Amino acid sequence: MSHPTCREELWNTKKLEIQNRFLRDNVNILVYFEQFQYIGDAIAREKQIKAASRGLKII
Template structure:
C-alpha cells in the first residue's frame, strides 16, 4: 500500500475548513489551488490554504484518521490546527 496524508485546508478568512486524504500532498494542494475540480466543495468555497496535516505509513490509516477528524466538532478541528499552526 501507499503512504498517505490527512490534511485540513481553509479559505483566506478561515471561515470554512475542508478535511481530506491523499497519497501525494503537494500535488493535491496544487489541485485545490488551481481548482482542478471546479464544482468541488473546495473550489466553490475557495478553500486552498494548508493549515494542518498528518503523514501515515499506510493510506488506510490516513483514511481512518480522516473519518475521525471529520466526525469531530469544529472546535476539535481548530485545536488540531492550533497545535501545529498557531496564529
C-alpha cells in the first residue's frame, strides 16, 4: 500500500490531467469512461467501440 500523501498526490495529478483534457478538447460533460489496468486492454476496447460506431454509421 502506498503512503497516503503519495496517493493524494497521484489523485491530484490525475484530476489535473482530466481537467486539462476537458479544456483542450472543449468538453463540457463527461458521459462515460472506463479504466483498465493494462494499456493493451484499453486499446482493444477502444477499437471495439470504434468498430461498433462505424457499423452504425453504415446502416
